[in-house]
Amino acid sequence: MMIEAFSPGLIMVLGAFLLPLLRGGARSVLVLVLPLVALYLVWQVPDGVPVTVPFLDYTLEPVRGDRMSRLFATIFSLMGFVGGIYAYKQARLLELCAAYVYAGAAICAAMAGDLITLFAFWEVMAVGSTVVIWSAGSQGAYRAGMRYVLIHLLGGVVLMAGIVAYVGATGSISFNAIDTSAPGAWLILAGFLVNAGAPPLSAWIGDAYPEASPSGTVFLSAFTTKTAVYVLMRGFPGAEILIFIGLYMIFYGIIYALLENDMRRILAYSIINQVGFMVTGIGIGTEMAINGTAAHAFAHIIYKALLLMAAGAVLYRTGTRKCNQLGGLFQSMPFTAACGIIGALAISAFPLTSGFISKSMINQAAADEHMLLAWLLLQAASAGVFLHAGIKFPWFVFFQKDSGLRPPEAPLNMRLAMGVFAGLCLLLGIFPAPLYAILPYAVDYVPYTGGHVVGQLQLLLFSGLAFFVLLPMMKRTLTISLDLDWFYRRFAPALVGVCYRLGAPIDTALRHRVVEGLSRLIQGLRTCCGPQGTIGRTWGTGSMVVVILLLLTGTLTFYFGGT
Numbered sequence: 001m002m003i004e005a006f007s008p009g010l011i012m013v014l015g016a017f018l019l020p021l022l023r024g025g026a027r028s029v030l031v032l033v034l035p036l037v038a039l040y041l042v043w044q045v046p047d048g049v050p051v052t053v054p055f056l057d058y059t060l061e062p063v064r065g066d067r068m069s070r071l072f073a074t075i076f077s078l079m080g081f082v083g084g085i086y087a088y089k090q091a092r093l094l095e096l097c098a099a100y101v102y103a104g105a106a107i108c109a110a111m112a113g114d115l116i117t118l119f120a121f122w123e124v125m126a127v128g129s130t131v132v133i134w135s136a137g138s139q140g141a142y143r144a145g146m147r148y149v150l151i152h153l154l155g156g157v158v159l160m161a162g163i164v165a166y167v168g169a170t171g172s173i174s175f176n177a178i179d180t181s182a183p184g185a186w187l188i189l190a191g192f193l194v195n196a197g198a199p200p201l202s203a204w205i206g207d208a209y210p211e212a213s214p215s216g217t218v219f220l221s222a223f224t225t226k227t228a229v230y231v232l233m234r235g236f237p238g239a240e241i242l243i244f245i246g247l248y249m250i251f252y253g254i255i256y257a258l259l260e261n262d263m264r265r266i267l268a269y270s271i272i273n274q275v276g277f278m279v280t281g282i283g284i285g286t287e288m289a290i291n292g293t294a295a296h297a298f299a300h301i302i303y304k305a306l307l308l309m310a311a312g313a314v315l316y317r318t319g320t321r322k323c324n325q326l327g328g329l330f331q332s333m334p335f336t337a338a339c340g341i342i343g344a345l346a347i348s349a350f351p352l353t354s355g356f357i358s359k360s361m362i363n364q365a366a367a368d369e370h371m372l373l374a375w376l377l378l379q380a381a382s383a384g385v386f387l388h389a390g391i392k393f394p395w396f397v398f399f400q401k402d403s404g405l406r407p408p409e410a411p412l413n414m415r416l417a418m419g420v421f422a423g424l425c426l427l428l429g430i431f432p433a434p435l436y437a438i439l440p441y442a443v444d445y446v447p448y449t450g451g452h453v454v455g456q457l458q459l460l461l462f463s464g465l466a467f468f469v470l471l472p473m474m475k476r477t478l479t480i481s482l483d484l485d486w487f488y489r490r491f492a493p494a495l496v497g498v499c500y501r502l503g504a505p506i507d508t509a510l511r512h513r514v515v516e517g518l519s520r521l522i523q524g525l526r527t528c529c530g531p532q533g534t535i536g537r538t539w540g541t542g543s544m545v546v547v548i549l550l551l552l553t554g555t556l557t558f559y560f561g562g563t
Contacts, residue, residue: 007063015034016104046065058173073107110227110230113175133216147489158190159194160191166184169182206483217311254273262323270389280362286369314397338422348390349382
């Protein structure tokens, strides 16, 4: 089989199982080499489907190369490499293995050409990410992981049902743009949206991601939601409903992030907000919007990982993640603070950062299609992003009041990973041409015009002014923000308990009646079946042989008589 037919992500999936067999330097080398080999293989896959595999009545396309799949597989590989640098000294071995299985499955899903292959790696991602959460080893991580896996099992079942219905109606398993009028299409869309963190099942991101280890949260931020963005781009471009879903996600993420006191929950809700921009772009569906969505997904993986790396370094050194217990850390962790600020500027789409050259394309696509309301909401959302992630996160963690904490700077491997991604945030912002060159469609867009730059700076400066004017009202306290996950974390278990208490007496009575009735029936059968009280009699071996011969003779007679 040609090397082009080998799904690039498999090298990370299979290599993950070799990590426990190695020690010391050999393991460190493998951690760094696996993602780089996967990245090399991604760019060896030619356009099209290099090989097909027969499976039942269908033809699988395990690898498909095109600009869109190559873009996402590239950033997934890069994330695996830098994430491996960040994690390999502090993460548990189980977590590192699970993270590489998770990353490799995401690459395979991005390169899959058919729905069956996609679904298989979709489920491998769910398993890998769940183990990443559990690897933190805390009771909170275990409980959050259980809720996480239940949500993703639900999404997987919905997706599988949609695929079965769709394939049964169309006879094709090829994964391209899906006709929403086809049977099963809406179930497929719902299954994809579960992984994107769309309503009403958005809270699993804020619930589960912060409970993972510092390195685990970095991996979790990159793959599940962005793979969902990829499949939505390929399967449902231009689906108008996604505009409304995306706008809801944008403001949902902003509101809950502003309410949060936990620095990692702030950034987790921010993931929902940023994916909302991408989902809105997919709903617009033009070439400009799809390019903007793809560029924003690429940039988002980098700057969001950078922000979570900075937060993870603070958690690793201080042991706390509550904003009201932090502050003044720039004095002893200046490098981490600088990287966190660069990530905050990038997520806020500040000029000369990666967020500016990607998010502005989505805004421009809404303007080009004369979607005034969507454009206005996207502009307002940009201000909201600057409030909760661009200012709130670095201000309360690294500045505000002096908490008195003087932790040492992050370990060298963490600083190296943060430095790589901070540099990419700036390089992509200053030189966007290399990223634009690998987007799905040819790019005819210039981000650095006077109107774009001045308009964005005005927006950010006024939102920054609003933050500091309202700062006395934003004092951080220990609070609990109620979300829709309350229904399956608190209400549903309580409802089950009430039902059990009400139903237990009825259940006991029914069981007693059934057992009593069966006992009387058996006693009656024993009475009527002979003096020995037996229900049946054993047959001799010879009699059984005769019966079997008669049945066999009858079967052969009917079979050959019919032919």
